[in-house]
Amino acid sequence: MTAMIDISRAEKTFTMHLQGGIELPVVSGVTFQVEPGECVVLSGPSGAGKSSILKMIFGNYRCDGGRIGIRHQGALVDLASAEPRQILSVRRATIGYVSQFLRAVPRVATIDVVAEPLISNGMARPEAQERAGQLLRRLNIPERLWALPPSTFSGGEQQRVNIARGFISDLPILLLDEPTASLDAANRAVVVELIDQKKRADVAMVAIVHDDEIRHLIADRIVDVTSFASAA
Amino acid sequence: MADNNAAVQDNDQPLLMAEGLGKTYGRLSACRDVSFALYPGEVLAIVGESGSGKSTLLQLLSAQLAPSAGKVSYRMRDGVMRDLAALGEAERRFLFRTDWGYVHQDPVLGLRMAVSAGANVGERLMAVGWNHYGRIRDTATSWLERVEIDIERIDDAPRTYSGGMRQRLQIARNLVTEPRLVFMDEPTGGLDVSVQARLLDLMRNLVSELGLAAIVVTHDLAVARLLSHRVMVMKGGRVIETGLTDQVLDDPREPYTQLLVSSILPA
Amino acid sequence: MNAPVYNFAYLDEQTKRMIRRAVLKAIAIPGYQVPFASREMPMPYGWGTGGVQVTAAILGPDDVLKVIDQGSDDTTNAISIRKFFARTAGVATTTATADATVIQTRHRIPESPLHGGQVLVYQVPIPEPLRFLEPRETETRRMHALGEYGLMHVKLYEDIARFGHIATSYAYPVKVNARYVMDPSPTPKFDNPKMDNCPALQLFGAGREKRIYAIPPYTSVVSLDFEDHPFTRYRFDAPCALCGADDSYLDEIVTDDQGSRMFVCSDTDYCENRQAEGHRGSESAAPHKERPHG
Numbered sequence: 001m002t003a004m005i006d007i008s009r010a011e012k013t014f015t016m017h018l019q020g021g022i023e024l025p026v027v028s029g030v031t032f033q034v035e036p037g038e039c040v041v042l043s044g045p046s047g048a049g050k051s052s053i054l055k056m057i058f059g060n061y062r063c064d065g066g067r068i069g070i071r072h073q074g075a076l077v078d079l080a081s082a083e084p085r086q087i088l089s090v091r092r093a094t095i096g097y098v099s100q101f102l103r104a105v106p107r108v109a110t111i112d113v114v115a116e117p118l119i120s121n122g123m124a125r126p127e128a129q130e131r132a133g134q135l136l137r138r139l140n141i142p143e144r145l146w147a148l149p150p151s152t153f154s155g156g157e158q159q160r161v162n163i164a165r166g167f168i169s170d171l172p173i174l175l176l177d178e179p180t181a182s183l184d185a186a187n188r189a190v191v192v193e194l195i196d197q198k199k200r201a202d203v204a205m206v207a208i209v210h211d212d213e214i215r216h217l218i219a220d221r222i223v224d225v226t227s228f229a230s231a232a
Numbered sequence: 233m234a235d236n237n238a239a240v241q242d243n244d245q246p247l248l249m250a251e252g253l254g255k256t257y258g259r260l261s262a263c264r265d266v267s268f269a270l271y272p273g274e275v276l277a278i279v280g281e282s283g284s285g286k287s288t289l290l291q292l293l294s295a296q297l298a299p300s301a302g303k304v305s306y307r308m309r310d311g312v313m314r315d316l317a318a319l320g321e322a323e324r325r326f327l328f329r330t331d332w333g334y335v336h337q338d339p340v341l342g343l344r345m346a347v348s349a350g351a352n353v354g355e356r357l358m359a360v361g362w363n364h365y366g367r368i369r370d371t372a373t374s375w376l377e378r379v380e381i382d383i384e385r386i387d388d389a390p391r392t393y394s395g396g397m398r399q400r401l402q403i404a405r406n407l408v409t410e411p412r413l414v415f416m417d418e419p420t421g422g423l424d425v426s427v428q429a430r431l432l433d434l435m436r437n438l439v440s441e442l443g444l445a446a447i448v449v450t451h452d453l454a455v456a457r458l459l460s461h462r463v464m465v466m467k468g469g470r471v472i473e474t475g476l477t478d479q480v481l482d483d484p485r486e487p488y489t490q491l492l493v494s495s496i497l498p499a
Numbered sequence: 500m501n502a503p504v505y506n507f508a509y510l511d512e513q514t515k516r517m518i519r520r521a522v523l524k525a526i527a528i529p530g531y532q533v534p535f536a537s538r539e540m541p542m543p544y545g546w547g548t549g550g551v552q553v554t555a556a557i558l559g560p561d562d563v564l565k566v567i568d569q570g571s572d573d574t575t576n577a578i579s580i581r582k583f584f585a586r587t588a589g590v591a592t593t594t595a596t597a598d599a600t601v602i603q604t605r606h607r608i609p610e611s612p613l614h615g616g617q618v619l620v621y622q623v624p625i626p627e628p629l630r631f632l633e634p635r636e637t638e639t640r641r642m643h644a645l646g647e648y649g650l651m652h653v654k655l656y657e658d659i660a661r662f663g664h665i666a667t668s669y670a671y672p673v674k675v676n677a678r679y680v681m682d683p684s685p686t687p688k689f690d691n692p693k694m695d696n697c698p699a700l701q702l703f704g705a706g707r708e709k710r711i712y713a714i715p716p717y718t719s720v721v722s723l724d725f726e727d728h729p730f731t732r733y734r735f736d737a738p739c740a741l742c743g744a745d746d747s748y749l750d751e752i753v754t755d756d757q758g759s760r761m762f763v764c765s766d767t768d769y770c771e772n773r774q775a776e777g778h779r780g781s782e783s784a785a786p787h788k789e790r791p792h793g
Binding site (some may be wrong): 321357 | 632641643647649650652653656657659660661725726727728
């Protein structure tokens with residue numbers, strides 16, 4: 001098999017103990033694959049479980065059943081049953097995640113927030129910062145802001161910093177959770193360009209995008225999540 | 233390539249292992265049946281509220297307290313896994329001065345308050361036989377810089393330092409011998425929020441730059457999220473939930489963990 | 500002269516045995532502080548109760564006793580201790596270093612080399628060299644037991660950081676027989692090299708702290724230091740104003756109420772011997788003359 005992501009019959013239920021232990025089924029029977037260089041967009045109404053699926057692929061949400069196969073360093077790892085250490089290794093070398101919200105350490109300079117994934121994978125700091133700078137410039141973050149921590153930035157700026165951080169590495173899988181949500185047209189176009197570049201680099205991507213226009217621009221295939229909705 | 237494989241294999245061996253660890257005081261059980269493996273470079277957070285047994289567990293893991301049940305083993309620098317209870321006192325203390333660090337919540341417990349900052353950092357070096365004043369001072373200076381303490385203050389005693397500076401000094405004092413494992417007991421407790429942020433950032437960088445393994449006891453889930461790879465949630469002396477930090481915090485399973493997570497004040 | 504109501508050398512024989520056992524143990528473990536059941540002596544703590552008990556325990560009728568205080572045979576403390584043993588033990592006393600078999604001292608080691616068969620008894624106020632850095636006795640004992648002496652260098656480090664050199668000039672810590680770190684009592688560090696490989700037996704008694712320790716004859720005694728700040732002996736630049744000696748430890752003596760002063764040997768026996776041999780300093784005989792008032 002050549003797929004980078006191979007999910008079969010994955011399911012997820014939340015048990016809300018603080019609300020009397022009610023069970024909240026989110027998804028079940030999630031089955032799809034993503035090939036290298038392919039961008040799969042998850043579609044469906046709010047609450048259908050798109051974000052949950054993305055988080056399951058990242059190992060952020062635990063999987064209650066089924067399999068989440070990830071091609072990691074030439075072998076298939078099932079994230080549904082992997083050890084924490086394995087998941088960390090997959091995140092370091094294989095899967096990147098671009099969320100809507102920046103979760104950065106306070107006080108760290110923007111340029112370092114962006115460069116960090118490269119540095120932690122062994123790149124020298126100056127080189128990593130150089131690449132981070134290129135990406136920030138492309139995403140129209142003015143250079144005078146680079147030394148400041150992004151926590152003081154506007155929502156849109158923070159998101160662009162987050163996108164830069166997500167796109168900087170050369171990971172073979174990228175998960176995009178509404179990467180263009182609060183961006184203006186110019187910056188949206190930059191993101192589309194970045195995604196195109198990743199495709200040409202054979203990166204497998206799974207994305208959630210609400211904007212129809214963007215969806216058409218980036219999607220190679222659309223997976224409708226409503227079919228995985230658990231019968232509540 | 234062969235070297236690379238060796239390194240990978242090395243990292244596949246746990247640095248510290250707890251097996252069925254427990255501590256009872258008479259009929260009171262402070263901590264029960266704790267088992268886990270900690271790998272080189274891994275940061276484990278132990279979270280829970282006061283009385284959950286997390287501090288007892290930290291003392292058991294760092295061999296400051298003898299377990300009533302189970303054992304803790306540690307991979308010594310020669311690669312041999314040793315039962316901590318079987319180590320002689322000299323060996324255990326040597327481990328504490330060299331391969332381990334221990335960051336106390338109250339820096340007064342971890343520092344010599346009347347002795348200069350330079351000597352506080354240099355003490356561990358002198359304890360392992362460094363006998364050249366110039367080199368000891370140079371090393372102390374570079375560590376003070378690393379923990380962002382103005383080197384003009386090298387000859388001042390920590391009692392003249394602020395809380396945040398003391399804590400950073402304590403970290404420098406612990407890391408100067410390049411330990412492989414650091415125990416931290418509520419390292420940011422009692423500090424102002426802005427001071428906490430700076431300290432957390434510093435610790436995060438040092439841990440990743442030095443490839444340190446760390447066991448951090450904290451009741452602050454934000455600290456666990458920023459510092460740790462993995463988290464263990466304790467309640468009533470037991471580990472009730474364990475997993476990847478973001479997994480446990482974003483997708484908590486146990487009722488108590490859900491309560492803890494839902495009790496975080498929004499930032 | 501012997502006061503019949505007292506046992507020989509004041510202490511009862513059981514107490515002396517107890518002290519001798521401690522002394523023997525101390526000799527067997529050079530530099531190790533042996534606890535002993537220190538007795539109340541007819542003098543206040545700080546006046547040499549530890550040294551006096553050790554002297555009392557080792558003194559025999561044939562011994563010749565010398566007592567010095569800061570090197571001097573004729574200060575109040577030295578005289579009273581000498582008289583104490585002359586009365587309670589009836590032993591011969593001397594001021595001549597070479598003639599003495601037992602020398603009790605406070606803060607000095609005689610300048611003339613000691614010889615085999617002699618015993619030097621030091622009065623010690625605080626026997627624990629680690630005390631000022633580590634207040635817990637349980638912890639200092641453990642540190643001695645495990646040979647963890649990094650802390651000792653912290654003190655020396657602080658000196659250099661503060662003064663640019665090791666400023667500790669007395670009670671300068673030494674390592675005995677390559678094992679125990681020991682406080683040589685508040686002797687000036689000028690005397691430290693005399694402890695090394697010394698033919699005489701050196702005993703240390705701390706009365707208030709109830710500890711005895713020892714350096715057996717010909718034992719290595721090394722002053723702690725740093726490679727780049729080696730141990731140095733400190734001495735005044737001037738020679739002794741009375742005997743002209745340029746190799747002895749000097750005391751500063753104020754000679755009048757105008758602030759005049761001079762530096763003379765702290766070891767009075769040494770100084771007088773040299774003067775008797777014809778050596779002269781710049782102010783020879785000055786302190787012996789009463790200046791006419793007016």
